[in-house]
Structures are given as structure tokens and as C-alpha cells.
Amino acid sequence: MTAALQLTSTPPAVTDREALETAIRSACRKIAPLWPLKHFVAVNPFLGFTGQSFAATCATFRRVAGVDMLMPRAFYREAMAAGIIDDEALEAALAAAPALPGSAMDLASLKAASAVDPQWRTKPSAVVSTVAEVLDTLAQGDRQTSLVGFMIDEISKWCAGYFDEGQAIWPMPVRAQGRYAAWRATAQFDRNPEMMGIRGFRRLIVGLPADPVEAIGHVVAQLGIPQRAVEDYLHRALFDIGGWAAYARYLGWNAELGGGTDDTLVELLAIRIAWGYTLFEARQDAAFRQAWTQAMVHAAALPQDERLGDDPELAVDLVLQQAYEIAFQRRMITRLKEHAGRPQAEALPVRRPVQAAFCIDVRSEVFRRALETACPQAETVGFAGFFGFPIEYVPIGHQRGGAQCPVLLKPSFIVCEQVGEASEEEETEVLGLRLMRRRAAKAWKSFKLSAVSSFSYVETAGLLFAPKILSDSLGLTRTVAHPSADGLNAKVVRHVKPRLEPRMVGSRATGFEPWQRVAMAEAVLKAMSMTENFARLVMLTGHGSTTVNNPHASGLDCGACGGHTGEANARVAAAILNDPYVREGLQAKGILVPEDTWFLGALHDTTTDKVTIYDEASIPTTHARDLTRLKTWLDTAASLARMERAALLGLSEQDGIDDKVIARSRDWSQVRPEWGLAGNAAFIAAPRERTRELDLSGRAFLHTYDESEDASHAVLELIMTAPMVVASWINLQYYGSTVNNPAFGSGNKTLHNVVGQLGVLEGNAGDLKVGLPLQSVHDGRRFVHEPLRLNVFIEASVSAMDAVLAKHGSVRDLVDHGWVHLHAISGKGRDILRCHGVGDWRAC
Structure with a gap:
């Protein structure tokens, strides 16, 4: 008897293709894209959740993936002890608590709750379970015993070969096929899973539908996933391979930018779901089947929304995070107002020297x-x-x-x-030098890395690199050539x-x-x-x-x-x-x-x-x-x-x-040759006079804007829909890499290995890593980056900003749902208002 037949008390699984495709699209849209290393850019890891509130997203990640989006409670205790968070900030955060359903704390109870760690101690448990997670639970966290780590490693290894952009000497022979089709073609000859105890792996894969959406639907039906939990189940499955899923989402993003489509992420989801199915079928023991049945009953009882009141520990942490951010906002606003009230500096010349x-x-x-x-x-x-x-x-x-x-x-x-x-001969010379350098580099790399000549290379050329290694170590030469020096010589570079x-x-x-x-x-x-x-x-x-x-x-x-x-x-x-x-x-x-x-x-x-x-x-x-x-x-x-x-x-x-x-x-x-954008916390669009001679310690994005020269407010609209959004992406990437680096960052950079010239692994296996290395936000003793959502200050009329928010729903979501904190500057910097929604601006 299959699990689907045993779960007679749960709602039936999704069988309608349209409903299934809707669930797949929704799950895939929750994955933020990951740009490859050659043009790695900051991305908001919560990009797919801006349509719901920050607080609700915290609840979603805890419920679906067992992942936290807030700092450990000890962080907030230390901030309170250091006076960074004071009682005034805590009171203000509690006053905003109606935005957190079920939160009915006073100052005393909040302080009492903050003094102890959450009941889950290490991390919250996910309500929606995958086959892999149930196996992991039965194995008491032993990844190899439960085969979960093996599954992730195998999918990652296959993705590295398929998506490789030139690092591999021998390219995968089936790359001309689609992702899911190519994987099924190679899986038919892969004996590794069966050697690791996944009985019938090749037979099960061959028996799945050739269409990836149909394959997902078949597995969902066989596993008996309740209709209420299908989207969450698919999202949770993608989260297991979140790095490669993010790269697949990037391919889709690029295609959409050009007006096309790309199904890479759907096909990758089918691969991950198929793997879970083989794990499920390989376990026929009563302990697993009972655990799976209980997991599905639990999933069927999920609420229809993110009921934060059902998680009192989350409510406490959200109030503490709010207090931490309120404390920063007050310090920032005070500095801006005091700076506006300073004596006027000597008038500058109308025509500047530069x-x-x-x-x-x-x-x-x-x-x-x-x-x-x-x-x-x-x-x-x-x-x-x-x-x-x-x-x-x-x-x-x-x-x-x-x-x-x-x-x-x-x-x-x-x-x-x-x-x-330059003459035609000189231009030809440059082109020739560049082509010669590329061909030589490619041939030399092939010689160094091929299966046979790599050994003779080490024997014959190894000692010749001793002077180069020494000079590189002493900082006298570069370890790699600068990209701009691609074959140019001194004669023509100018x-x-x-x-x-x-x-x-x-x-x-x-x-x-x-x-x-x-x-x-x-x-x-x-x-x-x-x-x-x-x-x-x-x-x-x-x-x-x-x-x-x-x-x-x-x-x-x-x-x-x-x-x-x-x-x-x-x-x-x-x-x-x-x-x-x-x-x-x-x-x-x-x-x-x-x-x-x-x-x-x-x-x-x-x-x-x-x-x-x-x-x-x-x-x-x-x-x-x-x-x-x-x-x-x-x-x-x-x-x-x-x-x-x-x-x-x-x-x-x-x-x-x-x-x-x-x-x-x-x-x-x-x-860390530099700290990058660590510490970013504010975005200010105003005339330079508002911030000139104000030490912002490299923590603010500064955009020049003069509303008096923008009668149509077209520039304001551009600022709020482009630079402000990009700044929020950067801010939230640093936020995610700080609050939970294992989930939203890329771990210890000293352990990084480049894979496929696309991204990095932490160590020699596992999923592709996303986000920033820990060293980009932490100096070994403390976090240099503070986990703060972006505080935006724009010197413009509130009516003009309301018009932009009303016109652009994606920007309004950032403000209404608490992903950025929007403020209006007026009175030449002496007055600042906070936006609580379109038409709702309150003095700070």
C-alpha cells in the first residue's frame, strides 16, 4: 500500500495540470537569482517574497525551511546591555506590535523573554517536510546515513558538469539536450545511488514521465502531498539545492529581460523531486512510512496565512529587531536634523574649480x-x-x-x-597580441590540467614557478594578470x-x-x-x-x-x-x-x-x-x-x-582587501548641502537630487524605481549574509572552490553557495555589518512620492511590507517624516 492510499484523512494531492503549474511557478518565483562569478552582483535573497511583509516572510522561512531570518537572541541582549537598544526603542517597537499578530507584550515581559534563548535552542523545525528531511530526522542529523548529503552532492556534481562555462577539460556529452532530459540520460548509467543503498534508482528514473512538469505531478501524487502543501513542498525541495536553483533562476531572469522564457529552474526542480522520489521508494520500513504519514498529516493542517501569533518566539525576536532598527533610525534622524541646523558655512563660488x-x-x-x-x-x-x-x-x-x-x-x-x-598596423598588432595570449593561455591550461600531461607538467615546470610564488607572496607581483591587460603593450595602451x-x-x-x-x-x-x-x-x-x-x-x-x-x-x-x-x-x-x-x-x-x-x-x-x-x-x-x-x-x-x-x-x-559595502544602512537622495561635511562613515548611498529642477518628478520616479531598488538589493544581501550566513551567504571563503567558473562550493562538495562570504561581514571577533533594513531619505514632497508608490506596485511593496523604511526630508533638512503607507506620513 502506498503512502498516498494510507493518507485517507488528508486532502487529495494535486492532479490538475493547471493547478500544478501554478504551484510550480509560485515556488520557482520564490528563488532569488544568482549571477555567475564573472559579473557577480548583489541580489536581494528575499526577492520572491516582497509581496508579503518582512515579518510574514520570517514566518514562512521558519515554517517551510526551518531557517531563521533574524539574529540570535543573544545579539539583541548584547545590544541592550551596550545601550544600543534602550527602553525608548523597545517601547516604540512594542507600539508597532499590532503589525505582529498575537503580540501582546509589555516592556517587562519583552525584557524577560529576551533574557532566555528560544525553546528550539538551535533552529526552528520546518512544518513542511520533504522526503530528505524526514530521512534526516530519522538518522538524527547524520547526513550520510540519511543519504540527504549524498543526494545534494550528486545533484550539485551533475549541475557543475552540465552548466560548466569552460573550467572542465571534458565537457558533458549530453549538454545539447534539455536539463531534465540530459539528467535522465546520464542517470540510466549511474550506479552510485544504488551502491549507496538507493535500490532501483535507475529503474525508477527511467519510469518517470519525460515531461518535467508531468514528472513533478507524478511524484507529488505518489507521495500524497496534500494540496494545501504542494507549493510549500516544492519550495522546500528547491531550498535544498538553493544555490543551483538560484543560478537556474538567473538564466530565467536573463531570458525574461530579453523578452524570452527559460525553463531551467522547472527542469532542475523535476530533477530534485525525482531524487526525493527514489529516496522515498527505497525506504519501505515501517519507521519511515509512519514518519512520512505523520509529516503529511501535519502539512495538511497548515494555516492559510502566516499566523505569527502561533509562534511567540518569533514575535519576541521581531520586536527586538524592530527596536534595534528604531534605535538606529533615531540616531540617524537626529544627526541629519542637527546637521541641518548648523551655522551656514562660507558661501561656495558659483563656478567651482572642479x-x-x-x-x-x-x-x-x-x-x-x-x-x-x-x-x-x-x-x-x-x-x-x-x-x-x-x-x-x-x-x-x-x-x-x-x-x-x-x-x-x-x-x-x-x-x-x-x-x-594609431595606425592600422598598430591596431592589427593589438588584436594579434590578444588572440595569441588567449590561445597560449588556453593551450597552457589544457596542458596543466589534462589527465596525462598534468603529471609531466609538475615534474618539469614546478620548480620554475618558485620565483613567481615568492614574488607573489611578497606582494611584488600579481598572482593573476589584471583583466584590462589583455595583450596590450605599452606602445599602444594609451x-x-x-x-x-x-x-x-x-x-x-x-x-x-x-x-x-x-x-x-x-x-x-x-x-x-x-x-x-x-x-x-x-x-x-x-x-x-x-x-x-x-x-x-x-x-x-x-x-x-x-x-x-x-x-x-x-x-x-x-x-x-x-x-x-x-x-x-x-x-x-x-x-x-x-x-x-x-x-x-x-x-x-x-x-x-x-x-x-x-x-x-x-x-x-x-x-x-x-x-x-x-x-x-x-x-x-x-x-x-x-x-x-x-x-x-x-x-x-x-x-x-x-x-x-x-x-x-x-x-x-x-x-578582505577591503570591506566592500559592509555597514550600508541608508540611502539619501537630496542636494549635497544636506550631507556635506557630515561624516556618514561610508554607510550611506548618496544620490544627488534637487526637486526644484524636477518639475515633472520624472527624476524622482527614476530614483525610486531604480537606484533605490538596487540599493535595497545590496542592503538585503548584506542583511541575509549576516543574520544567517549558512542559508543566505557563502560561508568561509578560505574553503571556497570555484566550480564551472560559475560560483563556489564551500569545501569539495555540497550545493553552490549564494550571497557573501562570512569574511565580508565579520572580522573574526564581531559583525562589522549591522543587520539593518535600508533607511531611505528623499528630499521631495510626500505627494510626489505617493504618486510614485501608487504607480509602481513593486516599489510600494518594499515600503508597505517593511523591506525598506522610507522617509521624506523637508524644511531644508529640519523636518523628517516617515512613510507608513501611501498618504500616511508621520513626523519623526
Whole structure:
């Protein structure tokens, strides 16, 4: 008798295909995408849950996966003992407790509850169980005995081979088939499961339907999953292989961005469900069958919503988290108001000696402050680091490039690298060098890693690497070549520049038409609130990071540039804004850029704080003195910024700080060459006067915005639907990697192994890891990143922001459901209101 027949007291399993497909889509949408290492970007791990409240999502993860989204209670006790959370914050959090059903605590009972750890001690148990989890429970947590670890390892190993992007020497022969079909084809010859005790594995797989959706439906029916629990069961199954599921979701995301579809995640779900089915059929013993029957009865009794009152421990932790965030908000609001009330500084000149636009990245806040110290008359501007140019940048010798824009966007233009001001022979030389280097590298890698020659390679060439290993260890050389040095030599490197003119690469049109240049120049200047009083030099500064031996290196580059460094966007923007035709077009639109204004493309290295200015040869000689002064200010600012960052990096404030910071960027043993965006907690869109000379310690995204220049509020809408959303993704990735690194992070980076050039494993097996390494949020003694949801402050009318929220449901969900805390600044910073919903703004 099957389990389905035994469960006569439970609702019937789903058999209708439409209902099944709905459940599958819903389960798959709950998986956040994971971008591959070559353009790793921050992603909100709770992206599929923004349609429900933060509190309800905490309940969902506890109920479905037994996973916590909050810090251990001891963390909040320590914050209370240190005075970070005071009674006032606790009272305020309790006053907001009606948002937490079932919470009826007073201050005394809350403090009493916070003094003891939750009853589950280690982690909450999931209400919805998979076959794997029931087996794991029977085995008392022994992964190998229960075969759960074996199942995850086998699926992960297969995914690594199928999705590999060039790391494997021998590619999987069935990759031309679909994912589910390819897996079934290989599973027919795989004896590993049967050797591990999964009887009839190959026979069971062959007997499943060839259609992945039908296979899922067949298994669901055979297991007797109650209709109420099907979606949760599928979500829980995906959570077991959450890393590979996230990569599959990325493939779907990319396809949808281009107007297509991709079923990789559905097929991967079918593989995971089929594996669970073989585990189920391999266990016929009474203990397992009884445990499974009880699990299904339990699942059938699930509530129809996230009843937080059924989990008093969760209610306590949610109030403590709320109090922790309220305490931070009050400190932040107090600082902003006090800064607004300070005596007015000396009036700055109408025409500044330099204007410098930086990415809104929190690391730019430190450098902007340092530059304004080095040159008090300078004006700094905050804007998304792709500078409004969503491009695909194609290096010399390539037919394809990378998307240099936020992952929410699709590149609108293709810009190719060329050798400017060089002869045809020199350009041919560059192309030849690059092709030669790539072919040699590929051949050398094949020789090193092949099954036979790898042994002779070690014997014959091993000792020759001793000097290189020594110099790398001493930081005298790089462990790997910098990506920008792809075959270029010193003779022509100064000539490399972007090609902007329309042309064809294969069948693809590249470059910008003249009218497009004018339109984009106008849009970017208005979005930066930079439409008058231009300086002689205007520096557009992208950013990137110098690091070695770091699989997640692109995660330290610019998220606004799709996980790439931002010099391509900055140089493209500068070239277009320097175009005489564009200048004439802008003047016709009411934006007069003086003839002596020159735009510079530059790159800020966030590890070393060095700023590189590109295309200096094209700068007019009349600006030589201006450029010299700018370089002096940038050098001074770099030293000031390094000094500020040094304390958090554990470097003593002694001579040689500059050299020590730079040395970290070349150290292949360095687990954190920089802290990245750790500590991010606020997003401020306002005129620079609101934050100028205010030390925000590199914790705020700063976007320049002047409502008086945005009559239609089109720029406000852009800010709230793009930069604010991207900032929330970054913030929630850091939040998830802090509160529960095993579930939402990527563990210990010293144990990482790159797989398929796509992601990392922690150790030599297991699931693909998501999120950030523990070393990105913890210094070995304490968490450097605080688990705070993003606090957004925008200097704009509440009616204008209400209009944006009413128009964009996805943005409204972020605010209404507590994923971000939205505030309005008014009265030149002296008044701040908190949004509790459209039309509901209350004074802070």
C-alpha cells in the first residue's frame, strides 16, 4: 500500500495540470537569482517574497525551511546591555506590535523573554517536510546515513558538469539536450545511488514521465502531498539545492529581460523531486512510512496565512529587531536634523574649480568627503555608476562583451573598444597580441590540467614557478594578470578608447546615432541635477576594485555596471558630453555647457582609493594647470580616505598606511582587501548641502537630487524605481549574509572552490553557495555589518512620492511590507517624516 492510499484523512494531492503549474511557478518565483562569478552582483535573497511583509516572510522561512531570518537572541541582549537598544526603542517597537499578530507584550515581559534563548535552542523545525528531511530526522542529523548529503552532492556534481562555462577539460556529452532530459540520460548509467543503498534508482528514473512538469505531478501524487502543501513542498525541495536553483533562476531572469522564457529552474526542480522520489521508494520500513504519514498529516493542517501569533518566539525576536532598527533610525534622524541646523558655512563660488560625479556606492561617500576636504571649493555629485548609459562594452578582439548596466536593465547600445590615433598596423598588432595570449593561455591550461600531461607538467615546470610564488607572496607581483591587460603593450595602451560611431559587429548594430547622444546627454545631466554652473573640469568617476585570488572579485566592482568596473561607462559618457554636436543639441534644449568645460572619464579604485583619469591626451592644453591641480587634490583625498579606512581594516595609524593599504590589494592571502559595502544602512537622495561635511562613515548611498529642477518628478520616479531598488538589493544581501550566513551567504571563503567558473562550493562538495562570504561581514571577533533594513531619505514632497508608490506596485511593496523604511526630508533638512503607507506620513 502506498503512502498516498494510507493518507485517507488528508486532502487529495494535486492532479490538475493547471493547478500544478501554478504551484510550480509560485515556488520557482520564490528563488532569488544568482549571477555567475564573472559579473557577480548583489541580489536581494528575499526577492520572491516582497509581496508579503518582512515579518510574514520570517514566518514562512521558519515554517517551510526551518531557517531563521533574524539574529540570535543573544545579539539583541548584547545590544541592550551596550545601550544600543534602550527602553525608548523597545517601547516604540512594542507600539508597532499590532503589525505582529498575537503580540501582546509589555516592556517587562519583552525584557524577560529576551533574557532566555528560544525553546528550539538551535533552529526552528520546518512544518513542511520533504522526503530528505524526514530521512534526516530519522538518522538524527547524520547526513550520510540519511543519504540527504549524498543526494545534494550528486545533484550539485551533475549541475557543475552540465552548466560548466569552460573550467572542465571534458565537457558533458549530453549538454545539447534539455536539463531534465540530459539528467535522465546520464542517470540510466549511474550506479552510485544504488551502491549507496538507493535500490532501483535507475529503474525508477527511467519510469518517470519525460515531461518535467508531468514528472513533478507524478511524484507529488505518489507521495500524497496534500494540496494545501504542494507549493510549500516544492519550495522546500528547491531550498535544498538553493544555490543551483538560484543560478537556474538567473538564466530565467536573463531570458525574461530579453523578452524570452527559460525553463531551467522547472527542469532542475523535476530533477530534485525525482531524487526525493527514489529516496522515498527505497525506504519501505515501517519507521519511515509512519514518519512520512505523520509529516503529511501535519502539512495538511497548515494555516492559510502566516499566523505569527502561533509562534511567540518569533514575535519576541521581531520586536527586538524592530527596536534595534528604531534605535538606529533615531540616531540617524537626529544627526541629519542637527546637521541641518548648523551655522551656514562660507558661501561656495558659483563656478567651482572642479565637479566630480561618483557612483552612489557607500564607498564613494568616504572619498567624496575626503576630496571636499582636500579642495573645499569642489562640488561632488552622486549618481548611479553607469552614468545613465546602459551599454554592452566589447573589448578589442571580442565579438561579445558584458552588460555595463544594472541587472534590472537590458543594454541599449553596444560600444566597441578600438585603438584610437594609431595606425592600422598598430591596431592589427593589438588584436594579434590578444588572440595569441588567449590561445597560449588556453593551450597552457589544457596542458596543466589534462589527465596525462598534468603529471609531466609538475615534474618539469614546478620548480620554475618558485620565483613567481615568492614574488607573489611578497606582494611584488600579481598572482593573476589584471583583466584590462589583455595583450596590450605599452606602445599602444594609451590609444585604447571606446568606439562610439554606429557600425556593425557581425549582425549587431553598435554605437550611438547623433540624436541618441543628445537625448542621453540631456537625460544624464538632468538626472544628476547638473544643468548649469559647469566647472572647467567635470570628472565622471566610475569605480572598481583591485584584488587577487578572490572568486567574488566582481562583487567588489560596480553593481550599477553589472558587476564590472565602471571606467567604460564613464569614458563613454565623457566622450559624448565633449562632442560638439551634443553641446549644440543641449543648448537647444536649454542646457548651456561652456566651451571651456571638459568632461573626464575616471575610475576610483575602492581598495586603494587611487583615481585614474583616462584619455588625458585628448584634454585641451588650456586645461593643463587645472588637471595638475586636480591630480594633487585627488592624491591628498586618497591619503585621507586610506587613513579613514585603515582603522576598520585593522591597520595601525602609523607611517606607511598608504603602502599597507595598497599592499593588501596585491596580497593573495588577504581574505578582505577591503570591506566592500559592509555597514550600508541608508540611502539619501537630496542636494549635497544636506550631507556635506557630515561624516556618514561610508554607510550611506548618496544620490544627488534637487526637486526644484524636477518639475515633472520624472527624476524622482527614476530614483525610486531604480537606484533605490538596487540599493535595497545590496542592503538585503548584506542583511541575509549576516543574520544567517549558512542559508543566505557563502560561508568561509578560505574553503571556497570555484566550480564551472560559475560560483563556489564551500569545501569539495555540497550545493553552490549564494550571497557573501562570512569574511565580508565579520572580522573574526564581531559583525562589522549591522543587520539593518535600508533607511531611505528623499528630499521631495510626500505627494510626489505617493504618486510614485501608487504607480509602481513593486516599489510600494518594499515600503508597505517593511523591506525598506522610507522617509521624506523637508524644511531644508529640519523636518523628517516617515512613510507608513501611501498618504500616511508621520513626523519623526
